[in-house]
Amino acid sequence: MMEITEGSHAVAEAVRLCRPQVVSAYPITPQTHIVEALADFVANGKLDAEYITVENELSALSACVGASAAGSRAYSATTSQGLMLMAEVVFNAAGMRLPIVMSIANRAMGAPLSIWNDMQDSISLRDAGWLHFYAEDNQEATDLHFLAFKVAEDPSVQLPVFVCFDGFILSHTYEPVDILTQEQADTFLPAFAPAEKLDAKDPISFGMYATPEYYLEFRYETNEAQKRAKDAIVKYGKEFGALFGRDYSAMIEEYRLDDADTAIVAMGSMCGTIKDAIDEMREEGKKVGLLRIRVFRPFPIEEVAKALAHVKRIAVLDKNVSLGSRGGATAIEVRDALYGSTIPVKGYILGLGGRDIRKKDIKEIVSLCEKGIGDQFYGLRKELI
Amino acid sequence: MALAVGCRARPGKSRDNKTGSWRVFKPVFDHDKCSKCGMCQTLCPEGCVHEDTEGFFDPDYNYCKGCGICAAECPKEAIAMKQEEK
Amino acid sequence: MKELRIHGRGGQGSVTAAELIAVAAFEGGAYAQAFPAFGVERRGAPVQAFVRFDNKKIRKRSQVYEPDYIIVQDSTLIKDVNVFLGVKPGGIVIVNTEKKPDFKVPEGVRLITIDATSIALKALGLPITNTTLMGAFAAASGEIQFGALENALKHRFPGELAVKNIAAAKTAYDSVKGAA
Numbered sequence: 001m002m003e004i005t006e007g008s009h010a011v012a013e014a015v016r017l018c019r020p021q022v023v024s025a026y027p028i029t030p031q032t033h034i035v036e037a038l039a040d041f042v043a044n045g046k047l048d049a050e051y052i053t054v055e056n057e058l059s060a061l062s063a064c065v066g067a068s069a070a071g072s073r074a075y076s077a078t079t080s081q082g083l084m085l086m087a088e089v090v091f092n093a094a095g096m097r098l099p100i101v102m103s104i105a106n107r108a109m110g111a112p113l114s115i116w117n118d119m120q121d122s123i124s125l126r127d128a129g130w131l132h133f134y135a136e137d138n139q140e141a142t143d144l145h146f147l148a149f150k151v152a153e154d155p156s157v158q159l160p161v162f163v164c165f166d167g168f169i170l171s172h173t174y175e176p177v178d179i180l181t182q183e184q185a186d187t188f189l190p191a192f193a194p195a196e197k198l199d200a201k202d203p204i205s206f207g208m209y210a211t212p213e214y215y216l217e218f219r220y221e222t223n224e225a226q227k228r229a230k231d232a233i234v235k236y237g238k239e240f241g242a243l244f245g246r247d248y249s250a251m252i253e254e255y256r257l258d259d260a261d262t263a264i265v266a267m268g269s270m271c272g273t274i275k276d277a278i279d280e281m282r283e284e285g286k287k288v289g290l291l292r293i294r295v296f297r298p299f300p301i302e303e304v305a306k307a308l309a310h311v312k313r314i315a316v317l318d319k320n321v322s323l324g325s326r327g328g329a330t331a332i333e334v335r336d337a338l339y340g341s342t343i344p345v346k347g348y349i350l351g352l353g354g355r356d357i358r359k360k361d362i363k364e365i366v367s368l369c370e371k372g373i374g375d376q377f378y379g380l381r382k383e384l385i
Numbered sequence: 386m387a388l389a390v391g392c393r394a395r396p397g398k399s400r401d402n403k404t405g406s407w408r409v410f411k412p413v414f415d416h417d418k419c420s421k422c423g424m425c426q427t428l429c430p431e432g433c434v435h436e437d438t439e440g441f442f443d444p445d446y447n448y449c450k451g452c453g454i455c456a457a458e459c460p461k462e463a464i465a466m467k468q469e470e471k
Numbered sequence: 472m473k474e475l476r477i478h479g480r481g482g483q484g485s486v487t488a489a490e491l492i493a494v495a496a497f498e499g500g501a502y503a504q505a506f507p508a509f510g511v512e513r514r515g516a517p518v519q520a521f522v523r524f525d526n527k528k529i530r531k532r533s534q535v536y537e538p539d540y541i542i543v544q545d546s547t548l549i550k551d552v553n554v555f556l557g558v559k560p561g562g563i564v565i566v567n568t569e570k571k572p573d574f575k576v577p578e579g580v581r582l583i584t585i586d587a588t589s590i591a592l593k594a595l596g597l598p599i600t601n602t603t604l605m606g607a608f609a610a611a612s613g614e615i616q617f618g619a620l621e622n623a624l625k626h627r628f629p630g631e632l633a634v635k636n637i638a639a640a641k642t643a644y645d646s647v648k649g650a651a
Contacts, residue, residue, distance in 0.1 A: 004493060004494050004497035004503060006490070030509070095391065095392065096391040096392070096393075097390050097391035098391070115509075115510055116509060116510060117509075137530070158390060158391065166532075168506075168507075168509035168510070169506070169509075169532050172506055172507060172509060173504060173505065173506040173532075174489075174490045174493045174494070174503070174504065174505040174506065175493075175502075175503070175504045175505075175529070176497055176502060176503070195390075196390075196393055203395070203396045204393055204394065204395055204396075205393065205394045205395075205396070206391055206392070206393050207391060207392050207393075208392045208393070208394045208398075209392075210392055214388065214392075217388055218388060218392055221388060221390070269532045270532065271530075272529075272530030272531055272532050273530065273531050273532050273533055275530050276530050276531045354509065354510070356533050356534050357532070357533060358533040358536070359531070359533065
C-alpha cells in the first residue's frame with residue numbers, strides 16, 4: 001500500500017516483513033531510526049525476533065554471524081565508523097558464506113568527523129565479498145531488502161549483502177513508498193532454509209583455517225559466487241517485478257541513454273537530480289543520458305560496457321575517492337569495463353561529506369566533460385585551498 | 386566443488402594428521418607405579434592419553450608428540466621419557 | 472513543482488512541520504517530499520526543513536534554493552540568516568512575529584505575518600509554533616487542505632495534544648483566510 005513515510009521507517013518495515021529471526025545492531029546516525037523502529041517492533045510483538053543489544057558494531061555483526069551460522073535469518077544496519085569497526089567481521093561473514101543482510105545508510109568517513117552523506121564507507125569495503133546494492137529512492141531502498149535476502153540465501157550464492165542508501169538524503173526523507181503486505185512478502189521470501197547450520201547434535205565448524213594450499217581456492221570460489229549472484233539477481237529481480245510490478249533484474253538502469261553523446265555514470269540518490277538535469281539539458285538540445293549502477297558488487301562489467309559502447313564521452317560521478325588513485329571507485333570500475341575502448345572517461349569526485357548536489361552542478365560537469373576536463377574534485381571552494 | 390563452501394568442516398578433521406612422527410622422546414607408562422590419578426590424561430595437550438578398562442592410562446603413539454608434560458607432572462614418577470629409535 | 476522552505480530554530484518543530492505538511496499533501500493526492508537540512512540538531516540553532524509538492528514523482532534531491540513558499544518560525548532569524556534568499560516572484564512568505572514588519576521581502580512576494588507565538592501559547596501553553604504556522608500555510612498556499620492537516624496532526628500527536636494543536640492550526644488558518 002502506498003503511504004508517505006520516512007525512508008528509515010520504510011526500510012524498517014521492509015526488514016520486519018522479511019521476518020529476520022535475529023537483529024543485532026548498534027545505533028549510529030543516520031541509521032538510528034531504523035534500529036529504533038525494529039527494537040519497537042520486537043518489543044511490541046510486531047516482529048518475532050531476538051533483538052540482541054550489544055556494546056558496539058563489532059559485536060553486532062559478530063552476533064549476526066553466529067545467528068546466521070546457526071541457521072537464523074540475521075539482519076544488521078550501520079554506517080561509516082560503525083561499519084569500519086565491523087570490518088574484520090565483514091570479511092569473515094562473506095568468507096563463511098553467511099547470507100546476512102545489512103542496511104548501510106551511507107555516510108562519510110572521519111577524520112575530519114562528518115555525520116553527513118557520501119559513499120566512502122561501503123565503497124571502502126568493496127573487496128570484502130558482500131554484494132552491494134545502491135538505491136536511488138526510498139521505494140528502491142525498501143524493495144532491495146527483499147531481493148537482498150532472496151539472493152543472499154540462494155544456495156548458489158550464499159553471500160551477505162549491503163543494501164546501501166544515502167544517509168539523511170534518503171533515510172531522513174518523507175516520500176511516498178509502496179510497502180508490501182506480509183502475505184506478499186512471504187510469497188516472495190519464504191523462510192530461510194540453510195543447507196548447513198551450527199547444531200550441537202550434528203557438529204560443524206564455519207570458516208576453518210586454510211593453509212596456502214587451500215586459501216587461494218576459497219577466495220576463488222567466493223568470487224565465483226559473486227558471479228553466480230548475477231544470475232540470481234536477474235532471476236529474483238524478475239520474480240519481484242512479476243509479483244509487485246517493480247522489476248529489479250537489471251543491475252544497471254539506463255535513462256535517455258540510447259541516443260546520448262554524453263553519458264553520466266552514477267549511483268544512489270544523486271541519480272534523481274541527474275535525471276531532472278538531463279531532461280533540462282535535452283530541452284536545450286544536449287544529448288545527455290544516465291547510466292545508473294544499482295548493483296556495484298558483483299560489478300556489471302559487460303552490461304556497463306555494452307550500454308556505453310555508443311557514446312562519445314563519459315562523466316563518472318563518485319561520492320567517494322580512492323585516495324592516491326586517479327579518482328573514485330566507480331570511475332575506476334567503468335574504465336576497467338571499457339578497457340580497450342577509445343571513449344574518454346572522466347571522473348568527478350563530488351558531494352563528499354554532505355556537500356549538496358544540484359542540477360546546475362550536473363550541467364557544469366557535463367560542460368567540463370565536453371571540454372575534456374575531468375579526473376578532478378568537482379565544486380572545490382577555491383578560497384579554502 | 387571439492388572444497389566445503391565457507392570453509393566449513395565436520396569435527397574430527399585433526400585425526401587425519403598423525404603427529405606421532407614428530408616425537409624424539411617417547412613416554413613409557415609403568416603401570417606398577419601408577420596410582421590411576423589421571424593427571425597424565427588431564428594435562429596431555431594433544432588429548433591422546435586414554436584410560437583402559439582396568440583404569441590404567443596409556444598414550445596413543447599415533448598422535449603423542451613426546452612433549453613430556455605427562456612425565457613431568459606424574460606424581461608417582463611412573464612415566465619415563467625414552468629416546469625414540471627411528 | 473512547488474517548493475517550501477521552513478526556517479526555524481532547533482526545538483521549534485520545523486522538521487515535524489515539513490513532514491506533516493508532506494503527509495497532508497499526500498492525503499490530498501499530491502506527490503510530496505519532505506526532508507531536513509541535515510545534522511544541525513542543537514536546540515536554538517538555526518535549522519531548515521524543506522517540502523516539495525508535485526503531481527508526479529519527485530526525483531530531485533538537492534536542498535531548496537528557489538522556494539515558492541517560505542515559513543519563518545522565528546523573526547529574530549531574519550537578522551542572522553538570509554531567510555528570503557531565492558524566493559520566487561509571486562511566492563509567499565509567512566513570518567511569525569507579533570510586530571509590524573521592520574524588514575522587507577523581495578519585490579512581487581506576498582508577505583503574511585502572524586503572531587503564532589501568542590496563538591501557540593494560548594492553545595498549547597508552549598511557544599512551539601510549528602502547528603500554528605502549518606494552519607497559516609494551508610490557508611495561504613492552498614497546497615494542503617485543512618482537513619488533511621487535521622488528520623496528519625491526529626495521526627502524529629496523541630489525544631488531547633492533537634486537539635490542542637488542531638485548535639492552534641485552525642486559529643491561524645481562519646486568521647489568514649479572513650485577511651485574504
